[in-house]
Amino acid sequence: MYLFDDRSWRMQVIDLKPHRTGMLLAHHNSRWQFSNEQARSSWKFDAQETTTVSADGQVEVRSEFAGPRGASTAPLHDGTSGPSSVPVRRFSAPVEDFLCPVPEFGEWQVFAPFLAQQGHVPATTVVLSDVSVAEGSGPLRATGIEQLFSPGACDTPDGPAVVEPVDAGLLRITSGQLAVSDPGLVGETPRTVAVPPGEFPVTLSLLRTKRGADVAAAKVTCLDIPPREWEMALLPDEDLGLLGEGQFYGVGVDTGTAAFLDATRTVIEDQLDEDLFIPLDSRFTVELPSTEPEPNLIAFRAGRGDGAYPVWIGRTDDGQVGCVVVDFQLHSAGGE
Template identity: 80%
Template sequence: MILDSLDVSYGEMWGSYRGMTHPNPMSRSLAARKHAAGMDYAVLLSARDQPLALVERWPRGMWRVYLFDDRSWRTQMIDLKPHGTGMLLARWNTRWEFPNEQEYSLDKWDVQETTTVSADGQVEVKSVFAGPRAASTEPLHTRTSGPSSTPVRRFAAPVESFLCPAPEFGDWQVFAPFLAQQGHEPATTVVLNDVSVDEESGPLRPTGVEQLFSPGTCDTADGPAVAEPVDAGVLRITSGQLVISDPGWIGETPRTVAVPSGEFPVTLSLLRTARGVDVAAAKVTFSEIPPREWEMALRPGEDLGLLGEGQFYGVGVDTGTAAFMDATRTVLEDQLDEDLFIPLDSDSQFSVELPGPRPEPNLVAFRAGRGDGTYPVWIGRTDDGQVGCVVVDFRLRSADGAR
């Protein structure tokens, strides 16, 4: 069958997942903005509802192409990297053979053949045959358990045979010749048809942030719950810069908000459900005037226009805890376990203060919801644009109880 047209759809990266469609589709315009910003995304090329190629845009000008056979099995992966000519070089080309559908679903191949090409056209081909099988949880393209290898073949070839143009956004015809490697015959001219996806309504919105700290009953995904605001101490700010971070991973560019200097109360919103008590949100208050509007706390270079439906930039948590602190506050690693992590591991303690000698800043840490993840940080501004409060939402409930 000659392919004279391809359907094009866009989504988040998903090469490590099964499926015939994007698990997180996005509009063409959002994908174009991500392309311009150098961010990753995925392009699915299909025909008659059959996937043919999944093209992933990677950082630093890298691309990855997954090819599907006529059974819609993903049996080939090609990694392309920039070449000195301004083209892309098919640096690695890996094929897999599977004996049947069950083995394919388990990522258990019979043969894996990998072709490696150097920038000057030196080619190495290595075939690996699976030995005695055992259950494997490794990804398809990394599995090497129990194989025996045939001798490696090496030879020289014109490097031009392994080059393709580096595409501008929308120039997906450049990948059409790869389809022939799976028996799909592209026509000389291939028409691209964009699959319509509505423009996303945009990033996560700060709906009902102030209600996170209202006491009383509410509904959650775990059923009825009771919200209870509790005092978590006083935060001392000396530099006019508030940092919101995992205290174990502060990093070089933490999420920072310009705030007044002084001492300000910290409040936790506890959520009591049938499964226990969790910290649903944490707030540091800088003004008694209620916020008029909310905005997402952004780091330099973060662009809301690059976020899809319900997405957000947030604070990353890898130790199960988050903290408010002054930008000048330092943390000693050997102090964290005994003074912070161990106390917060108690069922009855939800926050910890690491004091600093006055007038030095302190640090107030607290449990991060139900553990590690990424959580939005909201800035509440008063009528005159001043920061009234800063809130970390651990996304266990919302104003209407939905999550």
């Protein structure tokens, strides 16, 4: 929860988490003081107070102050140094002092006590007005996915390019769960999509420019039916409502490589260099085969290298998974 003063300066951030049924605990509370607008815009605070509360009422209060002239005063979470002294107070308090009810949607008055700490006074009436939402606001949208695999010329921020779809083989799914992962991170929680067991073609979208060719996207086709709608592939604890404009949850890439595989497929890390990463130096895609009917793995270069990339599920009219696409965001429809 972010709190602002009457100048619209962000002065406080409160992190709340479930404490017990129907209640929230304000377990982390940071407040700042700034001398002027310039100091606030560059985040040079005069003082920062951070209060941390445990579930059993143990309280820690850290007070950080601006350092000597010329010293950095950015918050510690910015990864810089700066406070000249960090006094810490620890004490016990009734945990009820830091609780508030979980609000039903629209019942934001439960947060009024936190606003009162900033000196705000609740208004007697509040008028809500509908406003138009600009197209494209909110989380990243799946626009132009089909064009990623349509051969032909296109425009990119780096100039003219040509899209070339390339066959990357058949992916064998045995468990009913298709996973998208960095092959070097297969042991971690994968981003999965429920699909029927079977063998499905994998297609790469190569983007050829004057500088060479890169993998712009990769697709597993489960049904030869054009998708009617697209949705972002999410982990169980991910919530689209928490994303800002243009943001997304995606597959993390730490080896410059991504892969499609069955969620039960394992890899031998000691063999990845020889069997996968070194071959990918001269190829766009590599298959780690297996003896049928065991699942295989199809890996490919990530167009932009390390980073995070959205995974899209294309669904048919009746809601079935028609395809799964990982987009490396080298270009989109209309060169946007």
